[in-house]
Amino acid sequence: MNRQEIFEKLKEIAELTVQDPAVLANMNEDSDLSTDLGLSSVGMLYIVIAIEEMFYIRMDDVSFGDFRTVRDVVDYIEKKIAE
Amino acid sequence: MKWKLTEPRFGDIVRVLAGQFYHYGIYASDDEIIQFGPTPDAEHSLLDADIRVCTSDVNGFLKGGFLEVASFSFTERLKAAKPEEIVARARKELGTGGYDILKNNCEHFVNGCAFGTKSSEQVDSVRAFWQNLPVLDVYVAVQPETLAEGKVEPPARQKELDETHNDALKAQRTFAWRVLCTGIKRSLGLDVSRIDLRRDAHNKWIANGCAVSISHCKGAVCAAVSKRPVGVDMEPKDDPRYREALIERIASDAEKQMIAPLSMQEGLAKLWTRKEAAFKRAGGERFLPEQTDATGDAIRTIRIRLDHDYIVSVAGENLGNLRVYEVGGTDELHAARRTDFETL
Numbered sequence: 001m002n003r004q005e006i007f008e009k010l011k012e013i014a015e016l017t018v019q020d021p022a023v024l025a026n027m028n029e030d031s032d033l034s035t036d037l038g039l040s041s042v043g044m045l046y047i048v049i050a051i052e053e054m055f056y057i058r059m060d061d062v063s064f065g066d067f068r069t070v071r072d073v074v075d076y077i078e079k080k081i082a083e
Numbered sequence: 084m085k086w087k088l089t090e091p092r093f094g095d096i097v098r099v100l101a102g103q104f105y106h107y108g109i110y111a112s113d114d115e116i117i118q119f120g121p122t123p124d125a126e127h128s129l130l131d132a133d134i135r136v137c138t139s140d141v142n143g144f145l146k147g148g149f150l151e152v153a154s155f156s157f158t159e160r161l162k163a164a165k166p167e168e169i170v171a172r173a174r175k176e177l178g179t180g181g182y183d184i185l186k187n188n189c190e191h192f193v194n195g196c197a198f199g200t201k202s203s204e205q206v207d208s209v210r211a212f213w214q215n216l217p218v219l220d221v222y223v224a225v226q227p228e229t230l231a232e233g234k235v236e237p238p239a240r241q242k243e244l245d246e247t248h249n250d251a252l253k254a255q256r257t258f259a260w261r262v263l264c265t266g267i268k269r270s271l272g273l274d275v276s277r278i279d280l281r282r283d284a285h286n287k288w289i290a291n292g293c294a295v296s297i298s299h300c301k302g303a304v305c306a307a308v309s310k311r312p313v314g315v316d317m318e319p320k321d322d323p324r325y326r327e328a329l330i331e332r333i334a335s336d337a338e339k340q341m342i343a344p345l346s347m348q349e350g351l352a353k354l355w356t357r358k359e360a361a362f363k364r365a366g367g368e369r370f371l372p373e374q375t376d377a378t379g380d381a382i383r384t385i386r387i388r389l390d391h392d393y394i395v396s397v398a399g400e401n402l403g404n405l406r407v408y409e410v411g412g413t414d415e416l417h418a419a420r421r422t423d424f425e426t427l
Contacts, residue, residue: 002418045104045184045209053213056272
């Protein structure tokens with residue numbers, strides 16, 4: 001799975017968790033998880049579990065607070081899938 | 084555990100709806116709710132390091148929401164510590180960090196204080212939501228002129244391919260299978276070499292937790308992946324072999340009505356692929372098109388633009404969740420991008 005696919009799959013997850021269509025339309029790798037996507041600390045629960053379940057990885061060596069942007073998440077998933 | 088809008092008592096587990104999820108705490112008094120959350124000076128932080136066991140008053144905890152109080156079931160009452168012990172455990176943790184949204188969140192914290200075991204129904208239910216999300220993905224690809232060397236899994240499928248002596252057909256079948264393996268991996272996270280993919284009594288490929296179907300035609304292949312029985316069929320939109328007479332031979336009156344608004348070729352492609360998809364989904368000894376119903380809501384027909392227009396029918400559940408991905412050529416089987424389609 002390449003970066004573009006990872007990003008698109010993340011966007012599919014976001015479609016189910018981020019309500020505002022304008023936010024989704026503008027989502028890119030530079031989007032800030034908190035200020036751009038508006039993810040609250042509690043709302044991260046959906047995203048973290050979704051990533052584990054949809055990418056078939058376990059995020060046991062990282063905390064979601066370590067990620068600031070979508071790019072950080074894509075980087076992590078890309079690395080984890082390659083392992 | 085049930086939740087009531089009653090006055091909290093010393094040692095109660097309390098919660099408040101914060102967005103889509105609940106935030107939990109241990110009630111000691113109106114001035115002391117012990118919670119595992121962002122400290123007051125880092126309320127909007129996403130950093131786990133800013134989340135610690137701390138206290139707040141009722142207003143600080145609720146932030147305008149409604150306080151809900153836990154009411155234990157009989158079994159929970161037997162397992163729960165006494166209110167004094169619950170509060171003592173919570174106070175002992177004040178200042179502690181180590182927040183982990185999956186394994187050590189605010190709900191884990193209060194359950195740990197009350198029952199001695201950390202658990203989170205919210206995490207469990209969210210995980211169940213994602214695990215049970217319907218999957219109905221179709222992968223389409225243009226048949227490359229040459230195929231990369233290499234065998235497919237499982238060996239039983241490779242044996243079938245080895246026994247296919249028509250080179251063009253063998254290439255189609257091989258490529259369709261590779262596309263299928265890409266889809267199984269991408270949509271379900273399963274490695275074909277590690278699942279028991281086999282033919283059932285009706286010659287249909289099956290595996291535990293995974294339902295598949297493949298189709299190939301001149302120029303392109305497709306593969307459907309789901310968790311529930313699925314059938315897929317693909318045909319070029321303008322196949323010169325399509326003849327009006329075929330409609331008379333295989334279509335019921337209802338089916339003729341279904342394809343009436345379409346051109347003869349498109350209508351016939353729709354009719355044929357729906358029949359094949361329905362048959363593949365159900366499984367059976369022999370495909371008898373005139374006896375296979377192409378109408379009904381359990382089949383969806385779409386038009387996809389690749390090198391040419393193709394008609395694809397998918398028979399299965401959750402057709403509203405259908406996603407279509409276009410897979411790259413021989414050497415790019417792992418590159419799949421979501422593609423648009425038009426429902427026919």
